[in-house]
Each structure stands twice: as C-alpha cells, then as structure tokens.
Amino acid sequence: MNTLAIIETSKPVYTRPDSLTDIQMRYCPGCTHGIAHRLVAEVLDELGIKERTVAIATVGCSVYAYEYFDTDAVQASHGRGPAVATGIKRCQPDTIVFTYQGDGDLAAIGLAEVLHAAARAENFTVVFINNAVFGMTQGQMAPTTLMGQKTTTTPLGRSVEQGGYPLNICELLAQIPGVAYLARETMTSPKRVRQAKRSLKKAFQVQMAGLGFSLVELISSCPTWWHMKPLEALQWIEDVMVQQYPLKVFVDKLEAGE
Amino acid sequence: MRQEVFMAGMGGQGVLLAGQLLAQAALEAGLELSWFPLYSPEVRGGRATCTLVIADGEVGSPVVGQPGSVILMDGIAVDNHLHRVRPGGLAVINSSLTGGEVSRNDIDIVVIPATNAAMELGSERATNMVLLGAYVRASGVVEAQAVEEALYRVLPERHYDYIPTNVAALQRGAQLAEGQLV
Amino acid sequence: MPERQLITGNEAAAEGAIAGGCRYFFGYPITPQNKIPEYMSEHLPRIGGVYVQAESEVAAINMLYGAAATGAWAMTTSSSPGISLMQEGLSYMIGAELPCVLVDMVRGGPGLGNIAPAQSDYWLATRGAGHGDGRCLTFAPASVQELYDLTGEAFPIAQKYRNPVMILADAVLASMREPCTLRERLDPPQEKPPWAVGGARKGRQRNIINSLWTAPPVMEEVNLRVAQRYEQARQNELRWTEHGADDPEILVCAYGISARICQTAIEHAAEAGVACRLIRPISLFPFPVQVIADWAQRVNKVLVVELSLGQFIEDVRLAVEGACPVEFLGHTGGVLVTPEEVAARIIEIA
Ligand SMILES: Cc1ncc(C[n+]2csc(CCOP(=O)(O)OP(=O)(O)O)c2C)c(N)n1
Ligand code: SF4
Ligand SMILES: [Mg+2]
Numbered sequence: 001m002n003t004l005a006i007i008e009t010s011k012p013v014y015t016r017p018d019s020l021t022d023i024q025m026r027y028c029p030g031c032t033h034g035i036a037h038r039l040v041a042e043v044l045d046e047l048g049i050k051e052r053t054v055a056i057a058t059v060g061c062s063v064y065a066y067e068y069f070d071t072d073a074v075q076a077s078h079g080r081g082p083a084v085a086t087g088i089k090r091c092q093p094d095t096i097v098f099t100y101q102g103d104g105d106l107a108a109i110g111l112a113e114v115l116h117a118a119a120r121a122e123n124f125t126v127v128f129i130n131n132a133v134f135g136m137t138q139g140q141m142a143p144t145t146l147m148g149q150k151t152t153t154t155p156l157g158r159s160v161e162q163g164g165y166p167l168n169i170c171e172l173l174a175q176i177p178g179v180a181y182l183a184r185e186t187m188t189s190p191k192r193v194r195q196a197k198r199s200l201k202k203a204f205q206v207q208m209a210g211l212g213f214s215l216v217e218l219i220s221s222c223p224t225w226w227h228m229k230p231l232e233a234l235q236w237i238e239d240v241m242v243q244q245y246p247l248k249v250f251v252d253k254l255e256a257g258e
Numbered sequence: 259m260r261q262e263v264f265m266a267g268m269g270g271q272g273v274l275l276a277g278q279l280l281a282q283a284a285l286e287a288g289l290e291l292s293w294f295p296l297y298s299p300e301v302r303g304g305r306a307t308c309t310l311v312i313a314d315g316e317v318g319s320p321v322v323g324q325p326g327s328v329i330l331m332d333g334i335a336v337d338n339h340l341h342r343v344r345p346g347g348l349a350v351i352n353s354s355l356t357g358g359e360v361s362r363n364d365i366d367i368v369v370i371p372a373t374n375a376a377m378e379l380g381s382e383r384a385t386n387m388v389l390l391g392a393y394v395r396a397s398g399v400v401e402a403q404a405v406e407e408a409l410y411r412v413l414p415e416r417h418y419d420y421i422p423t424n425v426a427a428l429q430r431g432a433q434l435a436e437g438q439l440v
Numbered sequence: 441m442p443e444r445q446l447i448t449g450n451e452a453a454a455e456g457a458i459a460g461g462c463r464y465f466f467g468y469p470i471t472p473q474n475k476i477p478e479y480m481s482e483h484l485p486r487i488g489g490v491y492v493q494a495e496s497e498v499a500a501i502n503m504l505y506g507a508a509a510t511g512a513w514a515m516t517t518s519s520s521p522g523i524s525l526m527q528e529g530l531s532y533m534i535g536a537e538l539p540c541v542l543v544d545m546v547r548g549g550p551g552l553g554n555i556a557p558a559q560s561d562y563w564l565a566t567r568g569a570g571h572g573d574g575r576c577l578t579f580a581p582a583s584v585q586e587l588y589d590l591t592g593e594a595f596p597i598a599q600k601y602r603n604p605v606m607i608l609a610d611a612v613l614a615s616m617r618e619p620c621t622l623r624e625r626l627d628p629p630q631e632k633p634p635w636a637v638g639g640a641r642k643g644r645q646r647n648i649i650n651s652l653w654t655a656p657p658v659m660e661e662v663n664l665r666v667a668q669r670y671e672q673a674r675q676n677e678l679r680w681t682e683h684g685a686d687d688p689e690i691l692v693c694a695y696g697i698s699a700r701i702c703q704t705a706i707e708h709a710a711e712a713g714v715a716c717r718l719i720r721p722i723s724l725f726p727f728p729v730q731v732i733a734d735w736a737q738r739v740n741k742v743l744v745v746e747l748s749l750g751q752f753i754e755d756v757r758l759a760v761e762g763a764c765p766v767e768f769l770g771h772t773g774g775v776l777v778t779p780e781e782v783a784a785r786i787i788e789i790a
Contacts, residue, residue, distance in 0.1 A: 109496035137469040141493055153481040153493050285446050285619050294616040319704035323778030
C-alpha cells in the first residue's frame with residue numbers, strides 16, 4: 001500500500017477540533033497557550049455549542065484568539081473582557097460566552113471587572129491563563145509572579161518591598177457567592193491535560209445550566225520569558241508554581257446539584 | 259557626507275547587531291548617526307530590518323525611502339528591498355541564501371556567499387559579520403578596525419568568547435568584497 | 441567629561457528623567473515604551489528612588505496624583521491606549537493644580553492599533569487631559585538627545601506651572617539609537633513646595649489637595665488661575681527650530697519625527713529648485729503661533745506633514761489665519777512618510 005492509500009483507509013484518531021480555524025497560531029515553541037486553545041475548542045465541539053458561542057479575546061499573547069476560535073468573536077480592550085461579556089450575555093442570554101484572559105489582563109488591569117462579574121453572578125465562563133508574567137510585553141512582573149522570580153521589571157527577583165505578594169485569584173473568588181464553578185488546573189502531563197479539560201467542560205456546562213459565573217485557571221508555561229526550555233518550564237510548574245497555586249476544584253454547583 | 263544603509267534579514271540573523279556595530283564604530287569616529295529598527299507589518303513572522311544614517315553633520319531623517327546602500331541577508335530581503343536602492347547606490351547581498359542572480363545594473367553590487375563563508379569559519383551565526391565586513395570594505399564608511407573594536411562595546415562581556423570568530427568573519431567579508439570591487 | 445553614548449530613545453527618556461531629578465516612577469507596561477519602566481525598575485531603587493508597577497494605567501496616574509500631592513518629582517510613561525486611560529486622572533491633577541511628567545510613545549491607533557510609529561495622539565496630548573478646561577503643557581522632541589534633555593527639563597517646568605507636562609514622542613524615537621551626551625544626575629530640591637501634603641507639619645497650616653469646588657465662581661477662579669499659568673507658559677516656554685531657505689516659496693511645518701523626515705526632504709526639494717523653510721514646533725502647547733504667522737505672510741503655501749490624518753494641522757491653520765493655502769501630507773495607523781515622498785509633494789504643490 002502506498003502512503004496515500006494508507007491515509008485514505010485509516011481512521012483518524014487525532015484531528016483539529018472543529019471549533020479551531022486552520023490559521024497557524026503565533027505562540028512560541030513550548031507555550032501552553034496552544035493546548036489551552038485546543039481544550040476549549042474540544043469542549044465546544046463536544047457540547048455542540050460552537051454555533052452559539054461568542055469568544056472574547058483580550059489583550060496579551062492570546063490577543064489573536066479571535067482568529068483561532070472558529071466562533072463569533074469580540075476583541076476587548078485590556079482587562080475589560082468580563083465587562084464586554086456581561087454586555088453580550090445580558091442582551092443575548094442564549095449565547096454561550098467565554099473570555100480568554102492572561103494574568104496581566106485579568107489579575108492586574110482587569111481585576112475589578114472580573115470580581116464584579118463574579119459578584120453579579122454573570123452567567124459566562126472565564127478561561128484564565130496564569131503564566132506568572134506579562135508574556136506579550138516581554139516578560140514583566142505580573143500580579144501572579146512568584147516571590148523571588150526574576151522578570152524584566154523585577155531584575156533582582158520579586159521582593160515584598162517593591163512588588164508585594166502574588167495574588168491567588170481562585171482563592172479570592174472562592175468567597176463570592178455568585179461563583180458557580182471554580183477550578184485551577186495545569187497542562188504538564190496527559191493526565192493533567194485530561195483533568196483540565198474535564199474542568200473546562202464543567203465550566204461551560206454550568207453556564208449552559210444558567211448557574212452563574214464560572215472560571216477555570218490554567219497554570220501555563222512561558223518558556224520564552226522564564227528563559228527555560230519547554231520541558232524545564234513544565235517541570236517548574238510542577239515543582240514551584242503549583243506550590244503557590246494548588247490545583248483544585250474550589251466550587252462546583254453542578255455537582256452540588258444546585 | 260551622508261551615508262544611509264538599510265539592512266534586512268530574518269530574525270536571528272543578527273541584522274540589528276550588525277547595524278549597532280556599525281553605529282558604534284561611527285560614534286567612536288566622532289560622526290553623527292541614527293540607528294532605527296523597524297518592525298513593519300511585512301516584517302511580522304520573524305523579519306528584522308534597521309536603517310542606519312551616518313553623517314558628518316546633522317543626520318536629518320532617520321527614515322529613508324530609497325536608501326543609498328543596503329545589506330540584504332536573504333532572498334526575502336532581496337525581493338522586498340533591492341528595488342528601493344537609489345540609482346548609483348550599493349547593495350551587499352548574501353548569495354548563500356538568495357541564489358545570487360541580481361536584477362539591477364544601475365547600482366554597485368557585491369555578492370558574497372556569506373553563510374557558507376561563516377560556516378567555514380565554524381559559525382553560521384557569523385553570517386552578519388561576513389556581510390558587514392564586505393559592506394565596510396565596499397563603502398569605506400568607517401575603518402574596518404573600528405568595527406572590530408566596536409564588538410567590545412556592543413557585545414555583553416559574557417559573549418566576548420565569540421569575538422575572535424566575529425573578527426575573522428569581518429575580515430573574510432572584506433576579502434570576499436575585495437575581489438568584486440572595480 | 442560628559443560621555444557621548446549610543447542609547448535608545450526609551451533609555452534617554454528614563455535616564456533624562458532621573459538626571460532631571462525624578463525619583464518616583466509609577467507605570468504599567470505597554471509596547472513600545474517597556475524599556476522605560478524596565479530601566480526605572482533597575483536604576484531608581486539603586487539611588488533611593490521608588491519604582492512601582494501599577495496594576496493599570498488608571499492606577500498609575502492616580503499613584504502619580506498621590507505622589508505629586510506630597511511634592512515628589514514623579515512620572516509615568518505609556519503609549520497611546522494607556523494615555524487614553526489616564527485622561528481622568530490628568531483632569532483631576534490639573535483641577536488640583538498638581539505637577540507631574542508623562543511620556544507618550546505614540547503608536548498606531550485607534551483601539552489596540554499596533555506598535556508602529558504614529559503621531560495620532562496630538563489632540564489627546566494638547567487638547568486632552570480629560571474633561572474640563574485643563575491641558576497638558578506638551579513638548580515634542582525630535583532626537584534622542586532632545587528626548588533626554590526635555591524629559592529632564594519637564595520636571596522643573598511642571599513644578600513651576602503646577603501642571604502636568606507631557607513629552608510627546610513616538611515609536612521611532614522610542615526605539616532608535618543616537619549619540620546622546622549624558623549630564624550628571626541632579627537631585628530634586630530638598631524643600632517641599634508649600635502646598636504639599638504629608639511629612640511633618642511642624643505648625644504649618646494644613647494643606648488640602650482637591651479638585652472639588654461646588655460653588656461655580658470658586659471653580660471658575662481655579663480655572664482662571666490655571667489659564668493664567670498657561671498664559672505665562674506662552675510667554676516663557678515657547679520653543680521651536682527653523683531650517684532651510686531664508687527666502688522660501690514653501691513653508692513646511694512638522695513636529696517630532698516628521699520634522700526630522702522633512703529636514704531631509706527640504707534638502708531634496710532644494711536640489712530640485714524649490715526653496716523651503718521648515719518650522720518645527722517643540723512646544724506644542726503653548727504653540728509657537730507668531731513665528732508661523734510671520735512666515736505664512738512671506739510664502740506661497742504651507743505644507744503640514746504629520747503621522748496622522750490631520751491633527752497638528754489645525755494649530756497650524758489657526759496660526760496661518762488664511763494668509764495662504766495650507767496643504768497636507770500624512771500617513772496614519774503606523775505607516776511612515778519618507779523624505780522622498782515629502783519632497784515629491786513639495787515639488788507638486790510648488
Ligand atoms: C491599556 C493598555 N495598557 C497596556 C497594554 C500593553 N499590554 C499588552 S498585553 C499586556 C499584558 C499581557 O499579559 P497577560 O495578560 O499575562 O498575557 P500573556 O501575554 O502573559 O499571555 C500589556 C500590559 C495594552 N495593550 N493596553
Ligand atoms: S511570550 Fe510566553 S506566553 Fe507568550 S507566546 Fe511566548 S511563551 Fe507563550
Ligand atoms: Mg501572563
């Protein structure tokens with residue numbers, strides 16, 4: 001059998017999810033933004049909601065998310081994704097809406113917007129990519145940067161005097177009654193990836209059930225600005241980041257049967 | 259004297275470093291200059307360009323539409339920028355990555371197999387230095403020696419190990435250019 | 441001996457500010473000016489200064505409001521989208537009569553735009569400053585050296601007029617390297633201004649920094665006081681340069697990086713037989729009205745060149761007051777004009 005025949009008669013076991021376009025992503029080699037995109041897309045496919053979803057791209061390395069998700073999409077200004085999502089969802093409650101936000105976008109400039117969306121129990125989903133730096137602007141300190149971590153604006157490592165302490169977003173949001181699903185996951189191994197997908201799917205199911213605000217934090221790698229090789233970066237997540245940001249399902253109102 | 263040189267190549271080829279070295283050499287020579295890197299939309303996807311204007315009086319515009327000279331490090335650079343060179347100008351081209359055939363006869367052209375030459379010296383990454391050496395020889399804008407010395411000012415100390423290879427590459431470029439000058 | 445160094449515009453703005461006496465920096469990263477906060481985060485702590493990375497530009501400008509209220513010599517830097525976010529804070533600072541320094545490394549807009557060079561924040565810088573009657577004193581450098589010098593000089597100017605000073609540059613100036621002669625770093629004055637809050641009061645009357653004046657006549661009085669300072673600035677702070685022919689056909693007006701481009705363009709035009717004079721306003725508010733008005737009487741036409749669809753041109757038109765036709769050449773969205781293009785336009789209209 002020649003190659004073509006093999007391809008024609010084989011059953012594909014791995015294809016691009018329907019909810020991703022075939023535009024080539026512009027992420028650095030080894031960056032886990034790409035995995036996160038794929039997981040969200042697989043979930044949209046499996047839940048059959050691609051046609052009624054609006055993706056909200058924010059500002060960060062994922063600013064071009066509107067090109068990658070094969071859904072309707074809106075590009076929001078820096079940090080304001082949850083406010084834009086609120087506007088869309090309130091006008092068209094049947095639409096499935098998600099924001100895709102980095103730690104600079106969500107935890108720095110956009111902290112007010114995400115907190116208030118949660119407090120109002122807005123019924124949309126946030127995919128929160130925590131990579132402990134501002135990737136797009138060349139590796140400055142983020143609110144989630146770890147103590148002692150060197151970045152381009154903490155050249156001697158993050159210190160309390162200059163940059164204060166890391167901000168744990170899930171622990172903060174867990175206190176807000178409007179939150180219906182809240183989990184922190186990572187993508188460092190196939191097992192972790194599967195778990196991350198389960199949480200993402202739950203978050204969208206919670207939205208479909210109209211239960212309120214859902215957010216999944218994904219601890220993500222930035223090999224470029226951590227100055228690490230891709231595998232080292234994944235190892236650093238497991239060894240260091242997860243100590244500061246424990247992986248866990250914080251809130252699950254679907255499971256709780258509410 | 260006002261000399262413009264525009265340099266283009268792919269990211270990682272050291273376009274900006276070549277420009278900075280020449281700029282530093284001009285500075286040490288007491289000249290005025292302006293070095294300006296541009297990331298234009300067509301540059302996206304790992305393209306790098308810079309414009310250097312050197313003058314013995316005011317520099318004037320750091321932006322140049324039709325440069326007096328160019329260093330083109332690969333085929334895309336040739337396709338995009340060779341046509342912009344002002345008639346009577348100079349183009350230094352890396353034939354290792356371009357095939358080497360050139361469509362203009364109204365400018366001086368120096369075609370150098372720079373990547374091959376750099377590989378012979380043991381470092382493909384010195385391609386930029388071979389081209390710069392050729393350019394300095396062909397244009398005479400600064401002394402070759404000044405560019406070699408600039409390496410110590412521009413490179414961080416932890417990269418001083420590379421200087422001998424870079425110097426060899428600059429000299430190899432000058433040699434290769436020599437043969438083509440009329 | 442002062443050393444001539446090859447540095448970028450971003451480094452020049454940062455070091456110029458420190459040399460001018462700035463010891464406090466509050467900012468939020470945005471391209472193409474990230475090297476400024478990065479430089480400040482490294483250098484300020486070394487000399488007893490403070491660098492704070494704000495959580496947003498809204499926060500940064502309000503940190504600056506607080507710092508300025510204590511009499512500190514403080515600054516922030518940003519690029520277009522960030523400067524948009526700072527407008528509210530600027531309005532409050534003007535209302536409270538507080539000095540500060542800002543640098544805007546303008547990029548292509550509107551919206552998220554891109555990170556390429558533009559001059560489309562002219563209105564934002566010279567009219568802007570949010571709501572109300574206030575404006576920023578605005579200066580536009582055209583070289584790395586001038587960026588260094590002006591950023592330093594901006595601090596005493598801001599203090600003198602108790603008003604924000606904006607240094608309006610662009611992505612070319614931010615990223616380009618030119619020789620720059622660095623001065624010794626000055627210390628800010630030890631003594632705090634009499635209106636500053638905080639520190640030991642030692643029996644002085646209490647100070648209040650405020651922009652709330654509910655009685656309209658009182659608010660008007662504040663506005664008139666601010667306007668009077670703008671009038672003083674008009675007397676003392678006008679700056680511009682002139683290049684080219686003494687008996688020109690065409691007057692070219694451009695500021696910042698466009699003026700550099702025009703400088704070469706008028707040489708090309710002269711070679712083609714068209715004599716031009718270039719006026720480059722450095723102070724944009726206050727604006728050098730008179731020199732433009734005078735030259736407008738003596739030329740056939742004025743050409744305005746800027747990296748926008750026409751913002752600066754409005755100030756030129758107001759100065760020309762119909763004395764001759766005012767033509768325009770510009771690109772927007774991050775596209776540059778070239779000297780060749782400007783020269784061709786000059787020859788076309790001559
Ligand atoms: C108002 C405004 N300020 C600043 C910026 C510059 N900016 C772009 S992305 C970014 C931070 C991105 O970091 P993060 O959200 O963590 O995303 P990552 O790139 O790490 O995925 C900043 C500060 C901007 N675009 N708009
Ligand atoms: S800079 Fe970091 S976060 Fe951005 S694409 Fe590269 S690796 Fe990913
Ligand atoms: Mg991030």
